[in-house]
Amino acid sequence: MNGNRFGRLFQVTTFGESHGEAMGCTVSGCPAGLELSEEDIQADLDRRKPGQSMITTSRGEPDDVSIKSGIQDGYTTGTPIGLVIQNKDARSGKYEPFITAPRPSHGDFTYSAKFGTRNWGGGGRSSARETVNWVAAGAIAKKLLAREGIELKAHVNQIDDIEAPEVSFDQIKAHSEENDVRCAHPETAERMQERIAEYQEEGDSIGGSIYFEARGVPVGLGAPRFDSLSARLGQAMMAVPATTAFEFGLGREAREWTGKERNDDWEFDGESNPTPVENDHGGIQGGISSGEPIYGEVTLHAPTSIPKSQQTADWETGELKEEQVIGRHDPVLPPRGVPVVEAMLALTLVDFMLLSGRLNPDRVDDRPGEYDTDYHPSNPNNE
Template sequence: MNGNSFGRLFQVTTFGESHGDAMGVTVSGCPAGLELSEDDVQADLDRRKPGQSMITTSRGEPDAVSIKSGVQDGYTTGTPIGMVIENKDAQSEKYEPFVTAPRPSHGDFTYSAKFGTRNWGGGGRSSARETVNWVAAGAIATKILAEAGVELKAHVNQIGDIEAPEVSFKEIKAHSEDNEVRCAHPETAERMRERIDEYQTEGDSIGGSIYFEARGVPRGLGAPRFDSLEARLGQAMMSVPASTAFEFGLGREAREYTGKDRNDDWEFGDSEAQGPSEDSSGDEPRERGDPKPVENDHGGIQGGITTGEPIYGEVTLHAPTSIPKTQTTVDWETGEQKEAKVIGRHDPVLPPRGVPVVEAMLALTLVDFMLLSGRINPDRLDDRPGEYDTDYHPSSPRNE
């Protein structure tokens, strides 16, 4: 089974099944010199873990991470970082009715048809529990980006037909963690919570979407065609379980725009580092910087390459497929058609716990491009000389 690795220079490879002994991830390509502890990773895992509110699954997983390699004396060594998160609260017996009778809209039948077998406990490898690995790796990527001046954040902008108004990046950073829905607009968050409760009471589920944004991303990341930043970012976001759509910039609204309306005019940005523009007037000449788009309807990407403007977009997640309402399935061993009620511990909505997953995939994509472009030294993050330094003492992690 392939498809378990993501990235090129910053490569993440994951393992584990929903009801197996543990989940795990190996991160290759993290430069040496990054200060890293289990607490750094745990902070993001706690945002994704189950049982954190009444609108998440009640599965009682602590999701405690253990770093097994790649870190010494609190700093990365440049070798692969291995992390393990043990499964503590699996209840596989609830899935026995579906060993040969696929749950509606799950991967049960397709996995069995392809491989001739599958781990049926909790959905095995197809379970969204596997994203715990992505978030662990994403925490490392986010920390590297922060040292390079790149920050990112996401929030839930729609649940069902309830959509939040536009909020600023500052508001998303300040308020997305203030409520259990993870919507940065408090009034809308309350309405979303009420709507989720309605579906949960009915034994049903509901879909929604997550808005993401990254700032401080340098221009020049990406390439035309198959290595365009939006193509790689689209792969990352469409890998998120339950994702049905990925958009950046205007997204699907672009089909309603004319070329004149959508096209971003160019202007010179202000910069103290460059001389005055030729068309400046008045006593104080205006400083002319590099060209920049007047608007940012392209979501920070033009021609597959970053412009230096904020990157923003949206990921749509369908309603959770595990619901206790009566549905119909077939048993491929007995040949019988029968009712299917998926009784267990499942989320009634996915975006609230999906926020750290989307942030992780955004971070993993960007840090990979930063390394590929040389914006981040792939060998060592600190300011030690690139050549071997005879004055460097291994007992001092950063030679300070």
């Protein structure tokens, strides 16, 4: 099965199934000399892990990460970084009714039809649990970007028909982690949580959206057409499980704007460089970063695993039957999806930074002074 690798130079190859022994990934292309610890990665994994609130699945996974390779004395060596996260609380028995009867709107049927088999425990490879690998790799990408003055953040801006008012980047950084919904507008977060609770009581689920933003991105990331920044970012976001829409800048609203309204006028900055007055283009023009903040939105549909009885078709017996998905599932996805969206944004940007030569692909020189980065075998004494 292909499709398990993301990135050109900063490559992430993932493995694992929802109810398998472990999840994990290999990160290739990270420059040598970046200070990195398991704690750096764990911070983001803790934001994604299950069982952290009443509006997430109760599955008890600590999601503790273990670095298996690519680190020496607390710094990256430039070789592949191996990351492993053990599965501790898998309960596959509840999925036995669906071995030959696909759960509605899951990947059960399509995986089985394509491959002739599938790991049915918890959805196997198609489970959103696989995103734990993306978040782990994204934490490394975030650290590389931070060195270059690039920071990014996301928050939940809509659940059902409850939409948060526009908030600043600083507000997102300050308030998005203050509530279980991860909405940076506290009053709206309370309403969202109440609405989620209503769906939980009904045994149903609901969808929503995540707003993301990146600041400090330099001009020139991306290439025309199929390697455009917007195209690659769209690929990254549409890979997030349950995503039904990706947009940047004005997004869908652009259909209601005239060319004159949307077009950004130009002016000179303090160093006589042309710069757009507005940023309705969302930081990307012609598929290439403009130097303005990159922002957009990802829409996630309602979780498909719900406790309500639903009809399925058993391809072994040829019968239609009613089944109930019994298990531990999220009633809404955006709150735990925030770190996933941030990870895919970070992985996309760091890959383009390497491709554009703005990051040295060999080293980042975070190591302390005793590591002499000017050493060369032909001149061991640096003379």
